[in-house]
Amino acid sequence: MLQACASSGAQVRAAARAAREAGVAAVAEDGRPRSVVAVGVGGSGIAADVLAAVSGPSCPVQVLPVHDLVLPGWVGPLDLVVGVSCSGSTEETLLVVEEAARRGSRVVTVGAAGSRLAAAGERARGVHLPVDAGGRLPRASFWSLSVPLLVLADVLGLAAVPEESLEATAALLDSLAERCGPRQPVGENPAKDLALSLAGTLPMIWGSSGVAGAAAYRMASQLAENAKLPAVSGALPEAGHNQVVALDGPLASSSADGADDLFRDPFEEPPSLRLRAVLLRDSEEHPRTAARADAVEAIAQGRGVATTVLRAEGATVVERLASLVGLGDFASTYLALATGVDPSPIPAIVELKARIGDAAR
The missing domain is CATH 3.40.50.10490 (Glucose-6-phosphate isomerase like protein; domain 1)
Structure with a gap:
């Protein structure tokens, strides 16, 4: 987990480069959407809150984070739905993205390449922005998941997040890693x-x-x-x-x-x-x-x-x-x-998912 914290600057640079190489600019070809609904839960879903916070009150369209299994009833073809899941297999996010596709909404997906989420986005004729978490947990991939949404915001004119801004952010995170490193x-x-x-x-x-x-x-x-x-x-x-x-x-x-x-x-x-x-x-x-x-x-x-x-x-x-x-x-x-706690394991979440899986079967 400490290594993940220290790699934050590198995550910013790699994620920005990957989003551009994946063709994020193509999302703007159909013009600015009526609204942007950013969907995700847990360590992946925080990216939706980052998008809303950075876009801020001056954003020309509504940016709505959704941490749920249900897409708001008013979302339709004029709106853009962005689904974020590090693994690309999160149930809540998949359900909402699939519903968005049925309604004819524009779709962007952010997560593992070749995942169920990527396939759902492709079926909706959307753009998939692949994330290589490098084996990190979703919450340890904060910038890998958030930066693609910030590059998207810049492309759509929702917020000014140019390349130099992201590079400055990466440099700040590098400096913070030095000040907060284990040897200090x-x-x-x-x-x-x-x-x-x-x-x-x-x-x-x-x-x-x-x-x-x-x-x-x-x-x-x-x-x-x-x-x-x-x-x-x-x-x-x-x-x-x-x-x-x-x-x-x-x-x-x-x-x-x-x-x-x-x-x-x-x-x-x-x-x-x-x-x-x-x-x-x-x-x-x-x-x-x-x-x-x-x-x-x-x-x-x-x-x-x-x-x-x-x-x-x-x-x-x-x-x-x-x-x-x-x-x-x-x-x-x-x-x-x-306090003698291993920061990586999340047994309560694992058990919760297992119980839900058992109930579904």
Whole structure:
């Protein structure tokens, strides 16, 4: 998993090159679609959220991420459906892509070459953008799966993601890998420091923009899959109307971890879980959202809730996203290793799929 984190820059370069060589430019020949519906689940589906976040509110058409088995009823021939599955065999994604083909929608598929998804896209006379995951798990192939959608967004004029922007993103990820590498010690390694601050806590991760919100969701998902640690994710201003009230709850109490009990045996009675507020701050925020983020930080600290503020780096929207995602990916892996957890296996997901398969038979 650490190797996958370190290879993020290489993933960006390889995925961009593969998408162009696969003929992604041909998608624009039929003009801009009425909407783009990006479909996927799990480690593959996060690519749909990346597309929506990077396209942003100024996008000339609606970009809708779908993490489900059902295609919205209004989707038809004027719309483009993009199905993403690293393996090319994900049930939910296949069902939605096949339904899109029946409705006559334009189709683009992103996933393993020669897969069922690729075949479904070809039957729909769509364009398939092959992904070579190199044996990595879907969540470890974040950029291999997301970059084809970003190149597609540039081709269709949904967002400005030129080659130089992706190269700058790859360079930023290379630099982050050096700063967060295993040889960098605690105190000089931002990912290790973040990991240690999250140990024994229930992180509440809130983003201050669409891009930061997508990174917050990614971080919460990575903490669950890599470190097997639950986390809550959200985005401001919405989180300020509901999730913020948890700062007044029992997990935020100054006595929640038993710190006031001098006679507690730390081995017989380990500390209770406590909240930790994690604010992902974008360098481009709506002024009112920025004010809310400042206020949330003050409210958390005023209630004795430990708070971490992570600030995006980079000049472009993709770079800013990468700086937050890359740090969270490394931190979730280090937290797993620090707590004796193997970050790769996902037995609960494997069992869930097996049970569904048994039910289907």
